[in-house]
Amino acid sequence: xxxxxLLDIYSTLFDHFGPQGWWPAQTPFEVMVGAVLTQNTNWSxxxxxxxxxxxxxxLSPERLADLPPETLAEKIRPSGYYNLKARRLKxxxxxxxxxxxxxxxxxxxxxxxxxxxxxxxxxxxIGQETADSILLYAAGKPLxxxxxxxxxxxTRHGLISEETDYExxxxxxxxxxxxxxxxxxxxxALLVRLGKEFCKKSNPRCSACPLRRxxxxxxxxx
DNA sequence: GACCAGGCACATC
DNA sequence: GATGTGCATGGT
Numbered sequence: 001x002x003x004x005x006l007l008d009i010y011s012t013l014f015d016h017f018g019p020q021g022w023w024p025a026q027t028p029f030e031v032m033v034g035a036v037l038t039q040n041t042n043w044s045x046x047x048x049x050x051x052x053x054x055x056x057x058x059l060s061p062e063r064l065a066d067l068p069p070e071t072l073a074e075k076i077r078p079s080g081y082y083n084l085k086a087r088r089l090k091x092x093x094x095x096x097x098x099x100x101x102x103x104x105x106x107x108x109x110x111x112x113x114x115x116x117x118x119x120x121x122x123x124x125x126i127g128q129e130t131a132d133s134i135l136l137y138a139a140g141k142p143l144x145x146x147x148x149x150x151x152x153x154x155t156r157h158g159l160i161s162e163e164t165d166y167e168x169x170x171x172x173x174x175x176x177x178x179x180x181x182x183x184x185x186x187x188x189a190l191l192v193r194l195g196k197e198f199c200k201k202s203n204p205r206c207s208a209c210p211l212r213r214x215x216x217x218x219x220x221x222x
Numbered sequence: 223g224a225c226c227a228g229g230c231a232c233a234t235c
Numbered sequence: 236g237a238t239g240t241g242c243a244t245g246g247t
Binding site for chain 2: 034035036038039040041042043044045046080081084088124125126127128129130133145147148149150188191192195196200201202
């Protein structure tokens, strides 16, 4: 894997799908909430949960922090794992309130990226993908987000081994591409788009995949 | 009814 | 350190 291959894949995806306009949210705080809610969950379910919060005007750090955990859980029920995710959101809100009592997210995000990432990762329920999603899509930091689709796409095309971990995949992109938040934003969104349409866990539509010329290992199962 | 979806923490060996 | 399991809804 080298720079030109990664850029070649990017161009191919962009030419095929066009700009994805990510993240699907109205505010940075909404991105943070969505990043937690979408853990191992279909976005359409997350969207319902966020609609519930928006309908009650709860999409702010202060108002969500003041909400009883049971009430929060009920609001986000459609996103699945709702008790777990209510706790995770509460953990995140507690950290933010400790860092920024006024709930000033701009100020929070103006910190050093590495430090910010550590603070996010220290929250129970925020792992690498969720942290990086928040950093890229809410804070605009140039970090490449790795997810299940990225892993599946790269392994199925024989571009990485199945043992490759999160950090190694992230380095793959970040060590060769320019550290550009707009590029990383679009690239990750395009990989998800490709994953949803062509690289599902079962029944991959490999023969119609825009990246088919990159795959030495074709998996076109009946 | 089985399988899947933009993870993560924790138990157990 | 690797591997397994709980968490849960809604769509296909």
